[in-house]
Amino acid sequence: MNMEMKKPNEQQTTLEIKNLVIHYISDDEVVKAVNGVNIEIKAGKTLGLVGETGAGKTTTALSILNLVPEPQGKILSGEILLEGRSVLAMSELELEAIRGDKVAMIFQDPMTSLNPVHTVGDQIAESIEIHRKVSKQEALKQAKEMLELVGIPSERSNEYPFQFSGGMKQRVVIAIALTCNPNLLIADEPTTALDVTIQAQVLKLINELRQKYHMSMLMITHDLGIVAEVCDEVSIAYAGRIIEHGTLEDIFDHMRHPYTKGLFDALPDIGARRSELKPVKGLMPDPTNLPSGCPFHPRCDYAMEVCSRSVPENKWLSETHCVECHLYTDTNESML
């Protein structure tokens, strides 16, 4: 959107996504997954991408590696700049060179993300072999060190994924992602499939390793608790758009968008256990048939007549905080 209003760069930018549009096109319908996403991550910073299931988070993440499922997934417009280089303009060879090396991804479901017929050692060593051009023995040695680093005894490198528990598998997935010290780590709901105690361990591990190697990170989640723990900035995604973006403080303490407020209101309050939960009313819109104007207006308590007519512009409220909502056309003060 209004990128010219963006604050000046003080630091090197690791990832910049501009006005990205991705649709899944099949014979009888068009799924509008991503509809103009803007994302920017500075070197060493962590951005949380928050939203409900179906908000286009994973599709956006996959597009950074140019791995949107083909042939239905089509990147219709936009730009993805990785340290200034356009990912969408890269050849297959260049893409293979950055995947796993410059950018690595931790996937959502550790149960299905590992190849069942290869040992975990081999699966970690593979990316070392590809990107570091070392011998198989050397790669395996480094893979064992990596396993130790994520808290798995190196003797277990000869075992297969089915011999590991869920939390251990996710550690292996993390080891695969971190093994080549990527500049950008994409974590796609890395703890969703794990139980709570393991979640905390895995999150701590990711955070420690990220700081140790000074990586930038895109943390995709629907859990605001995780965001509070690991992120520097937050983008709230809704129906394939970023509807509010800001620092942790901007979003948690000075939220502006009615949807963001709805997300926080939906959290259970331990101090008021007798009060009813307040979910955001209604459902995520059908991505094959998005509402006119602001996609959130049918669910919005503050909806005005203009909301169903035009898509709100992106408005910067401060250096760090922006929102896409008609409530803020004439004011920067909270309307909630």
Next chain:
Amino acid sequence: MLKFIVKRLFAMIPVVLAVTFVVFTIMWFVPGDPTNIILGNEWTEAASARVKAELGLDRSFLVQFFHYTANLVQGDFGISYITRAPVGEQLLARFPNTLEVVLGAMLFCVVVGVPIGVYSGVKPYSVFSNLTMVAGLLGISFPIFWLGLLLILLFSVHLGWLPSSGLEDGFASFILPCLALGGNYMANIMRITRSSMLEVIRQDYIRTAKAKGVKAVDVVIKHALQNSMMPTITVIGMDIGTLLGGVVLTETVFSIPGTGRLLLESINKRDTPTVIGCLVIMAVCIAISNLIVDIVYAYVDPRIKAQYGAGKD
């Protein structure tokens, strides 16, 4: 693993005995008197009774069956009614030909069918993939005897490249029988491999491999292939049985002196010991090929190997 194999080998014994019993019973109830064919024009009541006594056919069903089984266990397949030669010797002379045709057809199926299946599974929307599906449908629909005759017409009669019958020309004489016998099964293997590959290529671990920077070719060869091979191996194993059935037709069309044609001839001549001998050999082949398939499973999938090791098969 060794324990598993030994256990499975012992489990084959009751299977083979059951097959023997079923075949023996069927042959017992088949109408017609073998002495008619043995004696031909010299048939008389007295001669028939004499021959029956000589062959032990005057005894009760159970006595005959136990007598036959007792001999079979010692490796004695009995004496052919027609040639009066030991059935075992005939089988020994003819079975290698059958085995060569079957293994040749199998090799052809796998070497051609698997790569085509893999390719069209990886690129399911390509023209090539659609063409192979049409070819596969045709392949499955062609009966062996008809495909065999067409092949003979084209390559032997019109082009004169390959012999139309017998095995006198060594390797060249195996080509057409293997093609005719394998055509059906290749199509089957191709389709199974394709659908299995289609499923595997969409798995999360394939995406993980791509995200690691693995080359597109290696994603298929190193990550997808091994995972997609289970259904193909199952079909290859099951097809050994069908191939052994198909070999009866193939050997007849191409005049190959093998077990299949021997079986057909002996059925026509009511030569019970030879019929049973042929079928028992085929049953043993199928049992062994199933065992081989189970062993191959363990090498393809470590999860199955772990199960065998734990004795939880």
